[in-house]
Amino acid sequence: RLNRLYVELLKDNPDWGTAERRPDMNHFMARLIFCFFAEDTDIFHRSYRFTDTVEKMSERDSSNTHEVISELFRAMNTKIADRKEAGIARWADPFPYVNGELFSGSIEVPRFSRIARSYLLHIGSLDWTRINPDIFGSMIQAVADDEERGALGMHYTSVPNILKVLNPLFLDDLREKLAEAGDNPRKLLNLRNRMAKIRVFDPACGSGNFLVIAYKQMREIEAEINRRRGEASRKSDIPLTNFRGIELRDFPAEVARLALIIAEFQCDVLYRGQQLALNEFLPLNAENWITCGNALRLDWLSICPPTGTGVKLVGDDLFATPLDQAQIDFENEGGETYICGNPPYLGSTWQDEEQKADLQAIFDHRKKSWKSLDYVAGWFMKAADYGTQTNAAAAFVSTNSICQGQQVPIWPLIFATGHEIAFAHTSFKWANLASHKAGVTVVIVGISRHPARARRLYSIADDGGAIVKDCEHINAYLVSGPDIIVEKSSKPRAEQSEMTFGSKPVDGGHLLLSHADLLEMDLPEIDSKKWLRPIFGSDEFIGGRARYCLWIDDGDAEEALAHPIVGPRLQAVRSMRLASPKIPTQRGAAWPHRFDERRQKGDELVIAVAAISSENRDYLPCGLLPPGTII
Numbered sequence: 001r002l003n004r005l006y007v008e009l010l011k012d013n014p015d016w017g018t019a020e021r022r023p024d025m026n027h028f029m030a031r032l033i034f035c036f037f038a039e040d041t042d043i044f045h046r047s048y049r050f051t052d053t054v055e056k057m058s059e060r061d062s063s064n065t066h067e068v069i070s071e072l073f074r075a076m077n078t079k080i081a082d083r084k085e086a087g088i089a090r091w092a093d094p095f096p097y098v099n100g101e102l103f104s105g106s107i108e109v110p111r112f113s114r115i116a117r118s119y120l121l122h123i124g125s126l127d128w129t130r131i132n133p134d135i136f137g138s139m140i141q142a143v144a145d146d147e148e149r150g151a152l153g154m155h156y157t158s159v160p161n162i163l164k165v166l167n168p169l170f171l172d173d174l175r176e177k178l179a180e181a182g183d184n185p186r187k188l189l190n191l192r193n194r195m196a197k198i199r200v201f202d203p204a205c206g207s208g209n210f211l212v213i214a215y216k217q218m219r220e221i222e223a224e225i226n227r228r229r230g231e232a233s234r235k236s237d238i239p240l241t242n243f244r245g246i247e248l249r250d251f252p253a254e255v256a257r258l259a260l261i262i263a264e265f266q267c268d269v270l271y272r273g274q275q276l277a278l279n280e281f282l283p284l285n286a287e288n289w290i291t292c293g294n295a296l297r298l299d300w301l302s303i304c305p306p307t308g309t310g311v312k313l314v315g316d317d318l319f320a321t322p323l324d325q326a327q328i329d330f331e332n333e334g335g336e337t338y339i340c341g342n343p344p345y346l347g348s349t350w351q352d353e354e355q356k357a358d359l360q361a362i363f364d365h366r367k368k369s370w371k372s373l374d375y376v377a378g379w380f381m382k383a384a385d386y387g388t389q390t391n392a393a394a395a396f397v398s399t400n401s402i403c404q405g406q407q408v409p410i411w412p413l414i415f416a417t418g419h420e421i422a423f424a425h426t427s428f429k430w431a432n433l434a435s436h437k438a439g440v441t442v443v444i445v446g447i448s449r450h451p452a453r454a455r456r457l458y459s460i461a462d463d464g465g466a467i468v469k470d471c472e473h474i475n476a477y478l479v480s481g482p483d484i485i486v487e488k489s490s491k492p493r494a495e496q497s498e499m500t501f502g503s504k505p506v507d508g509g510h511l512l513l514s515h516a517d518l519l520e521m522d523l524p525e526i527d528s529k530k531w532l533r534p535i536f537g538s539d540e541f542i543g544g545r546a547r548y549c550l551w552i553d554d555g556d557a558e559e560a561l562a563h564p565i566v567g568p569r570l571q572a573v574r575s576m577r578l579a580s581p582k583i584p585t586q587r588g589a590a591w592p593h594r595f596d597e598r599r600q601k602g603d604e605l606v607i608a609v610a611a612i613s614s615e616n617r618d619y620l621p622c623g624l625l626p627p628g629t630i631i
Contacts (some may be wrong), residue, residue: 001119001122001123001126002029002033002123004119005116005119005120005123006025006029008113008115008116008119009025009110009112009116010025011113012110012111012112012113012116013110013111016110023250023251024106024108025110026251027105028109028110030102030251030254030255030258031073031102031103032120034098034102034258035050035072036050036051036123036124036126036128037128037131037262038050039051039124039128040127040128040129041128041129041265041266041269042274042278043096043265043278043281043282044095044096045094045096047094048094048095049124050072050095050124051120051121051124051125053068053072053091053092053095054068054069054072054120054121054124055121056091057091058112058117060114061114062111062112062113062114062116062117065111065112065116065117065120066109066110066111066112067109069109070107070108070109071088071089071092072092072095073103073107073109074086074088074092074103074107075088075089075092075093075095076095076096076097076098076102076103077097077098077099077103077104077107078097079097080097096282096283097282097283098282098283098284099282099283099284100261100283100284100285102258102284159213161397161430162209162210162213163213163217164425164444164458165210165340165341165395165396165397165444165446166210166213166214166217166338166340166395168395168422168423168446168456168458169338169340169393169394169395169423169446170198170336170338170393171214171217171218171221174191174195174218174221175221177191177194178191178221178224178225181225181228183228185229188225188228188229189229191225192222192225192226192237193237194335194336195218195221195222195237195238196237196238196239196242196335197242197335197336198218198238198242198335198336198337198338199242199243199244199304199335199336199337199338200214200215200242200243200244200337200338200340201244201245201300201303201304201337201338201339201340202244202245202246202339202340202341203245203246203295203300203339203341203343203379203382203383204246204247204295204341204342204343204344204379205245205246205247205252205253205256205290205341206247206252206256206342207247207252207255207256207259208245208252208255208256208257208259208260208290209259210340210341210342211243211244211245211256211259211260212259212260212263214243214338214340215238215240215243215260215263215264215267216263216266216267218238219236219238219267219271222236222237222238222271223267223270223271226271232271232272233272233273233276234272235272235280236264236267236268236271240260240261240264240285240289241287241289242335243260243289244289244290244291244303244304245289245290245291245341246290246291246292246293246295246298246300246303247290247291247292248292248293248294248295249292250292253290253291253292254290256290257289257290261284261285265277265281268280268281291303294358295343295379295382296358296359296361296362296378296379296382297358297361300382300385300386301386301389301390304337304386306337306389306390306391335391336391336392336393337386337390337391337392337393338392338393338394338395339383339386339392339393339394339395339396340394340395340396341379341396341397342396342397343375343376343378343379343396343397343398344375344376345374345375345376345398345399345401345402345440346374346375346376347374347375347399347401348371348372348373348374351375355375356371358375358378359371359373359375359377359378362378362381362382363377363378363381363413366381366413367409367410367413369409369488372406372407373407373410374398374399374401374402374407376396376398376399376402377402377407377410379396380394380396380398380402380410380414380445380447381410381413381414383396383447384413384414384417384419384447385417387417387418387419387447387448387449388417388418388449392448393422393446393447393448393449393450393451394446394447394448395423395444395445395446395447396444396445397430397442397443397444398442398443398444398445399440399441399442399443400427400441400442400443402443402445403443403445403476403477403478404477406488408476408477408485408486409485409487409488411476411483411485412476412483412485414447415483417449418449419447419448419449420447420448420449420451420455420473420474421445421446421447421451421455421474421475421476421478422446422447422448422451422452422455423444423446423451423455423456423457423458423474424443424444424445424446424456424457424458424474424478425443425444425445425457425458425459426443426457426458426459426460426478427441427442427443427615428441428442428443428459428460429441430442441615443478444458445478454470454471454472455470455471455472455473455474455480456468456469456470456471457469457470457471457474457478457480499609500599501599501611502537502599502630502631503595503597503598503599503600503630503631504595504596504597505549505595505596506577506585506588506595506596506597507573507576507595507596508572508573508576510569510570510572510573510576511549511550511569511573511595512535512547512548512549513532513547513548513549513550514547514548515548517548518532518548521565521566522565523565523566527563527565527566530556531550531551531552531556531560531566532548532549532550532551533548533549533551533602533628533629533630534546534547534548534628534629534630535547535548535549535629535630535631536608536625536629536630536631537631538610538611538612538613538621539612541608541610541621541623542610542613542621549595549630550566550569550570550593551594551595551602551630552566552570552593552594553594553602554591554593554594556593557591557593557594560593561592561593570592570593571592573589573592573593574589574592575589577589577592577596584596599631600630600631602628602630603627603628604627605624605625605626605627606624606625606626606627606629606631607622607623607624607625608622608623608624608625608629608631609621609622610622
């Protein structure tokens, strides 16, 4: 429904969809959602609901809807004592002063059509108390980004998956200590004091889902401590400022702060009561504890320093221009730091120049063959470096390729910092609550310089249940065993044939032939025997489906070019290659009769191994193919 409102507003306000005005649109949507949440949770007085006021004060033809909303925003940014002088409308005056700079700056509102106004009123009539803050941020982010608006929450990390990271990282230990403490007041106090100093740091925080879930889980444990100590209504000792994050884009970074603020309010209502929560919620705090910037370029120690000291900038604006470092000191210093999150994973083929440069800055002085690394490797290495300076442990969701094949040699670099794999979750399908689920297989890897004696290896059974295995050691392949790394080698250990990729035609489809193409060409038998070969890619090989190709030796090139049926296809190959922007492809126009990258003669006995297959197979498909087969 938010998506419909967003799209409808852009129809009538196309300039708000430009790169220059997009931040204004994003802030407007954030303000709306805060108001919807506030009116349903009594942050706004029940007698003065935001939606009801808009409906009552705006014309049905929507001609002044934008003016009404703008005046409400202006009231929320004006202190009560200053409102008379500011000339705030009487019907807007009952709304509280929100501060936190959520309503500061421009209060311009896009114009509403009748349809947009009806969408707004309908959205406001929904029950926003049921909106969990862990999806609150993802919902705003989905509305704000073009690529996400088609599927709200598309990048949302589900709570069960987040807990697969947070539980073994540190929450399970806190719960065990709570169970050991029983009703012992001293032990309970020590645990509460410890929790007040814990920092949770997500260096790819998006809209704050990991931080919000960590905060809520810790508040639940703290509430039980307070209950056992007879202090049920005690104010929380867990400061929001101990939950820190880095996000590349400014709007999700702002949303993460707002999501944490909402989470704090909901926890206060749940554990301390509605009245105490309301008394302390407004005005919002303007401190900035989420940093906007490139996590692989920033110094994590300056953002989440080990003692709470370091370079700081004083900020008074929660929602203004993001800074490249944290602005405030920790309230409670000297505690443990737990790094967590779901950083972006991109294979080397899909990385842009800036992302490759990010990895180069991290790995170039450590390892020569770093260019094949997945982008997520940068987060693991930065976390390991951070852990050499602090009492920290880290765990990330990652593409499972980080623990397979040519990616594995990153792990000796991490192990060299003194870190070991403290726990891991073997490959599982990524799933969330979104309608468009990400089709990716992931692992979770936790690292620490001081792991527990028993390392836990988690996996999923065939029936979907969880399997937990205690191990003495977990290696880089996420197997219980010693650290043996299979290194890449450019030379065989013994006399054997080289294993290479198949040939690449780079032909625009003119050298490759389907069965229908063969029938249409109707080549004479002598030409077919001389120039046609069966060709297999992974799909054809696994499925037992043959295609065909023109395989013409250099000695037959002149004859083939003059052939009335084959010649036009070769000329089409030449034209395609000449039209390519790539210089190497253009050079291939000089030999249009053959594959641009030719890796076999065409008369060999071939052992074929499928490069792409299903992870559900027990074995990689391979087979022996007769001479004359092209791969």
